[in-house]
Structure formats: structure tokens, C-alpha cells
Amino acid sequence: MRPAGDRARRTLAGVALGALGFGLVVFALVEGRGYGWWTPLRGTALPVSPIPALLVLGLVLLGAYWWRETRRARAGAPALLGVSPLGARGFRWGNAAALVVALGEFGPLFVLRLYLVNVLGLSTLGAGVVPALTAVGAFLAGGLTEGLARSLAPARIPVTVPVRARGPEEEAVS
Structure with missing residues (x-):
């Protein structure tokens, strides 16, 4: 059996991947307007805005999180994300x-x-x-x-059923 500290370290890696991944994606979506989606508006000397790179990095980290958690779950190790029901x-x-x-x-x-x-x-x-x-x-x-x-009487709502009339060119179905 592994010591509890080892399990905590392994879980912290998953927490870090998930938190950074979601954090970067949300930051990019929220701050894209302020920093500029492609052309930088403020805060950087780069020729392009950092927002697309942060969004892609966040998605890559979320992919790594998913890969790591599925691998751990298949190995029987404790995982933050239980993926077995997704089968x-x-x-x-x-x-x-x-x-x-x-x-x-x-x-x-x-x-x-x-x-x-x-x-x-x-x-x-x-x-x-x-x-x-x-x-x-x-x-x-x-x-x-x-x-x-409760104080009002129930209202009567008329129910109508759409009826399609048969045209002269159609034959009756028996």
C-alpha cells in the first residue's frame, strides 16, 4: 500500500491540470475583448495577442487532465474524475x-x-x-x-386538435 502523501501528490497533479486548464480557458474567454482576440490591445509587446495561445494551452491542459484521469481510473488508482460510467x-x-x-x-x-x-x-x-x-x-x-x-378558480383552457382536410387530388386511405 502506498503512503497517503504519495496519493495526495498524485491527486494534486490532477487538480493542477484541471484548475489551470479551466482557468486559462475562462480567462481567455473573459479577457479576450480587453487584450484583443488577435491583435494585442494592451499589456504585451508581442505582435499577436496572447489570448489564442492561452485558449489553446487551456484546452491542451484539459485534454491532458482527461487523459491522465482516464489512465488512472483504468489502472484502478484513485482518480478525481470517475470515467467508468461514461462507458x-x-x-x-x-x-x-x-x-x-x-x-x-x-x-x-x-x-x-x-x-x-x-x-x-x-x-x-x-x-x-x-x-x-x-x-x-x-x-x-x-x-x-x-x-x-390557490384563491383563483382553475381556468378552462380549450384544447384544439389540428385536422388536415383531404384535398380533391388525394384519395381516401382505407
């Missing part, structure tokens, strides 16, 4: 669907914060307060509307 087709497709839903829900919040900071000039703290107040409002509205919904 099941239903699990993969379920996670793909959950990713699409999460991107649809949280992607606009990410873009909203960038808009609030870069276009409207809010501080990063102010850009965090705006969605927080929206969430508080939604929470309060949910509690207040329950009583209102």
Missing part, C-alpha cells in the same frame, strides 16, 4: 442532454455578466449583484403567487 451509452447521452440544458440556463448568465461589465461599465461586484437580485425576486414571487393561485 454506458445512456449515461453519455443523458449527460450530453444535461449539458445542453445547463448551457441554455447558465450560458446567458455568463454572457449577461460580461455585458454588464464590458458594455454598461459595472464593476464585477455590481455585475454579480444584478443576477442575485433577480434570483431573490424570483424566489419571493414564487412564494407570493402560491396564495394567489
